[in-house]
Amino acid sequence: MESIGFGIIGLGRIGAFHANSLQNAVSGAHLVAATVDPDHRRMLQDSGAAPCPLEEDVDSLLARRDVEAVVVASPAVAHAEHITLAAAAGKPIFSEKPLADSVPKAELAANAVLAAGVPFQIGFQRRYDRGYARARELIAAGAIGDVEMFRGMSCDRLGPIEFLRTSGGIFMDLASHDFDAARFLTGEEITEVFAVGAVLIEPELETFDDVDHAIVLLRFANGALGVVQESWRAPYGYDIRAEVHGNKGKVIAEVDEKYPTVLYDSRGKVSERHDQFVERFSDAYQAELQAFVDALHAGAPPTPGIEDALQTMRVAAAATTSRRENRWVSVSDA
Ligand SMILES: NC(=O)c1ccc[n+]([C@@H]2O[C@H](COP(=O)([O-])OP(=O)(O)OC[C@H]3O[C@@H](n4cnc5c(N)ncnc54)[C@H](O)[C@@H]3O)[C@@H](O)[C@H]2O)c1
CATH class of the missing domain: 3.30.360.10 (Dihydrodipicolinate Reductase; domain 2)
Structure with missing residues (x-):
């Protein structure tokens, strides 16, 4: 089965962990590119520590054909916007919790996911x-x-x-x-x-x-x-x-x-x-991402999904x- 190309929005503490999982632990997927804010991008490039190509912004990441699915790991305040953009681009989404930083924004994101019909999983790794x-x-x-x-x-x-x-x-x-x-x-x-x-x-x-x-x-x-x-x-x-x-x-x-x-x-x-948390839940973080990738390959709905995220x-x-x-x-x- 073809490997699914992933883009990551936000390469901070948890984004970097997911990047490493996609490169080294999750089967059936690979990391294509990531986007970070300008200061962080400069820091990563200067240190030579960027684990993958860094895209200018979220739009350019989502425009890539080889980015077939995304991980949203930006700050909570930006989740709704990034989920909405990814849904509009037709990309399956694994988003870190919380769904947003307010219920109205969470509802907008959920509606965008449901309208686009893209697979969605929220990062409540304790379930894994x-x-x-x-x-x-x-x-x-x-x-x-x-x-x-x-x-x-x-x-x-x-x-x-x-x-x-x-x-x-x-x-x-x-x-x-x-x-x-x-x-x-x-x-x-x-x-x-x-x-x-x-x-x-x-x-x-x-x-x-x-x-x-x-x-x-x-x-x-x-x-x-x-x-x-x-x-x-x-x-x-x-x-x-x-x-x-x-x-x-x-x-x-x-x-x-x-x-x-x-x-x-x-x-x-x-x-x-x-x-x-990255020590305590390292297995669970990898297992949740593997479950998302497996669901995409199987054409099955990932879990926990958008209703769990919203509730x-x-x-x-x-x-x-x-x-x-x-x-x-x-x-x-x-
Ligand atoms: N599931 C878990 O156990 C777990 C653990 C840690 C963090 N998280 C969640 O993950 C999210 C990120 O947390 P973190 O600890 O990695 O934060 P962080 O501050 O370390 O990283 C955030 C990243 O997002 C980037 N960023 C900021 N604004 C952006 C924007 N507008 N567009 C694109 N990228 C942007 C930053 O440059 C940084 O790379 C939060 O929602 C947090 O709750 C979940």
């Missing part, structure tokens, strides 16, 4: 993590009975303030992974949220009404309850978990150790943790409103 995937299998097979409670947590390092300014905020950038995990693991829609937040690390976040710590209460369509806990502080290493309780048991996805090894010494019991976006927007207005917000109102 072995621990999360196995947890979902167990829950779907009835291993814990009826789902009654969800608990999700993400603790990560605070990124550069310029990244945070264009990220859509903690609920769209960080918590969206947990909202998607909640929907994926429980198989239930989140209907209502109540969010609180605090600025405990970076006062500059207040200038654009964001927070660095947050807790979100969730209500699910089947009556189950949930809580999601977010922090831009992880001094001991990247820390993410999910726990789902049912009337017959519970399942936990929590495989955070860097090595399956525990050291016992004068400090007691020591196990090393992953430092960054999780609405949950994140509802949490943002809830935190700002200090009230329960229905996801259908977001």
